Amino acid sequence: MIPAKTMKPKAESILEAAGEIFAEQGYRKTTVREICKRCKVNLAAINYYFGDKDHMYLACLKHYQSIAAQKVPFNFGINPSASPKEKLSTFIQTFIFRLLEEGKQTLFGKLLAREFIEPTGALDALVEESIKPSFYLLSSIVREVLGNNCTDQEVELCTMSILGQCLYFRNAQPIIFRLRNKDTFSEEDIKEIAEHIINFSLKALDNY
Amino acid sequence: MIPAKTMKPKAESILEAAGEIFAEQGYRKTTVREICKRCKVNLAAINYYFGDKDHMYLACLKHYQSIAAQKVPFNFGINPSASPKEKLSTFIQTFIFRLLEEGKQTLFGKLLAREFIEPTGALDALVEESIKPSFYLLSSIVREVLGNNCTDQEVELCTMSILGQCLYFRNAQPIIFRLRNKDTFSEEDIKEIAEHIINFSLKALDNY
DNA sequence: ACGTGTTTTAAATTTATGTTTAAATTACTT
DNA sequence: AAGTAATTTAAACATAAATTTAAAACACGT
Structure with a gap:
């Protein structure tokens, strides 16, 4: 897991928003457009930072896994x-x-x-x-x-x-x-x- | 719930196949194409019998609800x-x-x-x-x-x-x-x- | 057998969504 | 300040999936 401190702020804000929406709606129902809208980044940001939706999802799981582990x-x-x-x-x-x-x-x-x-x-x-x-x-x-x-x-x-x-x-x-x-x-x-x-x-x- | 006896055989076979696939994969991941392929009906059959995927899904729930209730x-x-x-x-x-x-x-x-x-x-x-x-x-x-x-x-x-x-x-x-x-x-x-x-x-x- | 209503079919259309692109902007280094 | 790399943007692109269409096939009562 990449420590939060070393992650780009924009990348982290994507994961934050993504986690909320994935938790609400599940992987498939969640669109990258909705995530980008929620955290106010451009549509291309997810692909830029994570390659594709799938890798972003995995990064998101790890992000929240580490938050839960801290708590x-x-x-x-x-x-x-x-x-x-x-x-x-x-x-x-x-x-x-x-x-x-x-x-x-x-x-x-x-x-x-x-x-x-x-x-x-x-x-x-x-x-x-x-x-x-x-x-x-x-x-x-x-x-x-x-x-x-x-x-x-x-x-x-x-x-x-x-x-x-x-x-x-x-x-x-x-x-x-x-x-x-x-x-x-x-x-x-x-x-x-x-x-x-x-x-x-x-x-x-x-x-x- | 429409009793199985009064349902068109093709409509019922769609619900049977649909239930299996919905249970395996969930609503979103399941495509009407896959359902139609599994029960060997034409792609348009779901819309013909049920209007759209969503109504077919509801009919499918009721179908299996009644099977479970019988059992x-x-x-x-x-x-x-x-x-x-x-x-x-x-x-x-x-x-x-x-x-x-x-x-x-x-x-x-x-x-x-x-x-x-x-x-x-x-x-x-x-x-x-x-x-x-x-x-x-x-x-x-x-x-x-x-x-x-x-x-x-x-x-x-x-x-x-x-x-x-x-x-x-x-x-x-x-x-x-x-x-x-x-x-x-x-x-x-x-x-x-x-x-x-x-x-x-x-x-x-x-x-x- | 005819005609009417129903069902089936393949193809076309529409819509939603992930991904890519290339130009514009910003940030950083020297 | 200039130049280079990184980031951001809007638009274009690609694809997959649901839905619609219109013609063909079928079923069935008369």
């Missing part, structure tokens, strides 16, 4: 000397806030969600670089909570149960907002959701 | 006199099989998943007709399991925890397959997943 450290801010349950709580809380909070750092998650449904070829690298590390972090915590009397398969499934709960609240926003007659999550909502998932998951793991 | 009855095959926990087991099992089993009836789920990420305007009706009924069915079961000492909010959150777990196994397939070095779920895998989610969720609800 949430690799270890999710988990204290290695905390108890397993505390670690799990911290993980869930951090993950949920990263998914649901408004702001630049959530764009990467949205772009990632699109890649799942409509992979562009960038997915393999993203899974390796961004998703697997978080998955393995969580599954190591789950193993600690469950103790050593359980199989890898059980750990894996429980890890997925927790991730699934978290991701639902982002992926199913169109339903949730319709059920609740709202169209955002408040800070309070997010807190409640995180607490619920922590609670629900610990209950399940405790008696596993 | 899985409205009540998920739940026996009203079963115990709450048995009802929950049946619901999860049915839901997971519907999501993960290969076949026509899963296409609707895939199309629905795309709508979430990239709504085309059909989403409102789909939420009302297909999603809310299932959601309310599950939440009524969750309420039975939890008993009456819990708030609507708690019931709602637990319902989402269960749905989230189930949907993860479809939405996160690109990760799961990479973690497991496979690219399908076997019948056995699906059974294990369903059992796990039932187990995990009942443990959580029991101690709620």
